[in-house]
Each structure stands twice: as C-alpha cells, then as structure tokens.
Amino acid sequence: MQKYFQQEIETMPREQIKSLQNEKFLKQIQHVWNDCPDYRRKMEKAGVTPDDIKSIDDISKLPFLSKDDLREGYPYAMLAKPLSECVRIHSTSGTTGKRVIAYYTQHDIDLWDECCARALVAAGADKNDVVHVAYGFGLFTGGAGLNGGSHKLGSLTLPMSSGNTDRQLQFMTDLGATILCSTPSYAAYLAESIKERGLRDQIKLKAGIFGAEAWSEEMRRDIEANLGIKAYDIYGLTEISGPGVSFECSEQTGMHINEDHFYAEIIDPDTLEVLPYGEQGELVFTCLDKEAFPVIRYRTKDICVLTKETCSCGRTFIKMVKPRGRSDDMLIIKGVNVFPSQIETVLIDQGYQANYQIIVDRVNNSDTLDINVEMTQEKFTDNLGEVAEMEKKLVSALKAMLGIYAKVHLVAPKTIARSEGKAVRVIDNRKI
C-alpha cells in the first residue's frame, strides 16, 4: 500500500524542512512587500522592511493579520496577484460578519490539491479507491479541496456535495465508495440513515476524512463504530487555503501540518507572545508559497498545541492537536470558558445524539445556559420518574464538565436541524 503521496517531502529531515521554509519565507516576504499593498502598509506601520527579515526566525518582527483585517479590505483584501492570474475564489461562510474572499492562482490550487492528496493517502487511499466527497461544493472549500486531492491521487471521485441523502446512499452503495469525505456531523447523519435503511452490509467504506467543524473523540468512536471505518481528522481554513493545512495519519494523535507550505506558530492570545512547542495557545499560520492570497501570521482563533515528537508513520512534519475550540466558538458564560465540544463529549458519553443546540441569554444581569438535547428511542421510557432521573444525570455531568449549571431541555428526535455544511449550534441572545 502506498504510504505517502510525496515521500521525499513528507519525510524530509527537520533541518531540511527548516531551510526549505527559510528559503520560501524570504521570497514570500519580498512578494508581499512588492505585490500586496495591504500587507506592505501593515509592515510600514510596524516599521519593518524586507531588509529586517534575514531568516524565518525574524518572523516575530512581522505584524499579525486578523479576520477583521481581511473583512475590512473586502473584496480584495490581501490580494497579491493581478486578477488575470487568479483562477478561482473561495469564501468563508460569513455567519459572523462580512465574508472573506480568498483568491487562488493555478499554482495555489495545485499546492492545495497536493495537501489534500497527502491527507487521502495518510487515510489509506490510493488510486484504486472510490472517493465520495459529501462536503458542500461551491464557495465553501470543503468539496473543492478533497475533490482536487482525490483527482491528484488519481482516485475515482464522486463529487456528491451535501444533501439529498437518498442519492448519497445510492451512489455510495452502487459505486462501492471506499473513502467518505464530509463534515463529521454529516457523516454521523449518513451513518444514522444507513442504519435506519438497513444498508450497513451494502457499504464498502473503509475510511473517512472529516473536518470543517469541531468534533470530539467520542463522536469519532461513534462514527467509526457505526460505519465500520477508520475516521481521520483534517484541518484547514479558507484564509490559509482550505482543508489539508494539516491532516491525520494512522497514529490518530494529532494532525501533521504541511510545513513545506504553511508555517505554524502558537501565541498567547492576550500578550501575542510566541509560545514554545507543547504549550496551549492560539494557532497562527503563514503561507510560505501561496501567490494570490498570501496571508502572513494569520490569527486563526483556534486554540491548540503543537507537538514535535517523532511519529510512527514516518512523517517529519510537526503535529497540531485537534483544536480545543475556536476562541470565537468559545463562550464566556458566567465568566467561565465553555466550548461546544465539551458539551458534545458529555452528550455522547451519556448516550445522546451529538446533535444539540446551545442557547445563551442574559436574564436580570446574569447569564443563562440552556441546552436542547434530542430524546432517543433507546433512552426513552414510559416512566416519567426515570426520564427525570436521566435528565438530572445529564445536568450533573454537564456541571462536572463545564463548572456551571446548564438547563437541559429534552426535545423530540430530529427536531434540531442536521447540518450539511456547518452546524449552527450556538444561539447567543445576550445583548452586550
């Protein structure tokens, strides 16, 4: 079986990676200084010129970019190539504000596709596989990324996009799809539908690549058990390229960052100080060789840890642990940090679906946290006392995990919308 998509790069000795990064980085800074007026202005404001940057170790002299910077410059923020050389755009969902548009040259698309092909091979795929891509296609990077990766690998690619469950299952069974790529919540939904329709014996899936939203280890185990596959995590964001910025290998202990293209730092989100490997902080990325949309020191808001230990898979790229949550997903309720992923962990532990909705409000100057949870056929009993007891158990498990009281509302099954793209799990009604 093929182990790597690009063995020479993926298993490159550390010193060589460092010097490759160094070389690309210096070229990139020259490129943004010359061709990207937005970032040049930022550098000038910070009093830095390319002359101050002698190696990648000088990166800390450069200013950070935030999502707000990219929004303010809409629609051409950080554009560093003439439009005539750009071949495509993608865009963020814009759920929390103005959309960010990312531009790609053919070179940018190629390197992104390669990153996704590496992820597919790490998940056990090769050209003989049938890759079922059930991420949304369109402005969202999910569909395009894995579709491109699968083409690069030479696998038969099913560009299913999301939605229309009957058609998904028909193609999955009729064409014997072996690799599923989707959001984890959509994978869980498909698994549920496969179970309901009694199709488990007819699917040939062996692995899945799931990303674009937060999911817990418990959810992974659930999907793996329900589909009989190995489930791999993949990470990325439109601002950096899309899925495949980092990807999991068979060890499943973190995601290898494609360091030949993306340079990662962890910073303290308050002091903005760079933190050493192993410490938790905000993840910051620099694109080392993207042309059209070369973000430098982009603050992802993802809270995570970088690890440098050697990996049994042979890849030498550093790994990032699954982000604990996004600092913009993080809710501060009654002064306590709450990540939706923590709530999900408790729900799955207690035998509920990972489908839930969090409603935060402020009543009489005090925060309230309400969680809508779907009742399941397995947990339902005719005895009101037992249902109340179950609810009490869930409330105390949530209290133990979060440190604050959450009011649980049991709701009828399938009344909380399943996501085909990204789930809207949090409704914050506080007017602050």
Next chain:
Amino acid sequence: MTEKQISVFLENRYGQLHEITDILARANINLKALNIAETRDYGIVRILVDDVAKATDALIADGCVVSVNPVQVVAVPNVAGGLNDVLGKIADANIDIEYMYSTVDGDNGNAKLVFKVSDEEKFKEILG
C-alpha cells in the same frame, strides 16, 4: 385484563399533541384512551388504541420516540364508590400503583381504569 399501551415522548411546544393525533388519524387509528403525564419541559402521552402495531409503526415512521408497555385495564360500574372499591383491593394486596388514569368505555358507559402497577400477576389475581 392486560393491554398494550403506547407511550410517546412529547416535547413542550405548540401543536406537539396535535402532531401525534394527526399521525394516528392519518393511519386510521382509533384512540380508546389517552392520558398525559407532564413536567414543565416535556411530557409523556399514554394511549390505548385499536391497532397497537400499526399505530407504533406510524409514530416511529414519523420520527416519534415511543415505548410500548403492558398495563392493566379494569372496568368498573359507573356508580358512586366504584373506583374506591378497586383501590381498596389494590391497597389490601400491597400492590404499588406507578400511575393510573380513567376513561369512559364508549360501548356501555362503564368507567375503565388503566393501571401501571408493580406486580401485574398479583393484580390479575385480585382484579382479573
């Protein structure tokens, strides 16, 4: 006599009960008895129907969460003290009542009592 009762999880939301009766009506199910146990946030609708299997299938197909359990049904004459006599016998036999409700038997005007009890065998001995 023992009958199968269907319990349905009921979310506290406008129209939920109607959704359930609507599913049953469309499946041409006749309700013989209905009772609701509720807390502030949710409830359980308990029903006796003429076709348990068909009703259960229809409810599950529409996404309801259901549970089917045996209950004891006792007919009592529609006169003063009717319920009192039955409850007296149950108390004397030391049988716990988890819950009960009553309904009227449309055929003869008798009252029908529906019991969920701790000891069904003993219940049947004294009231069967």
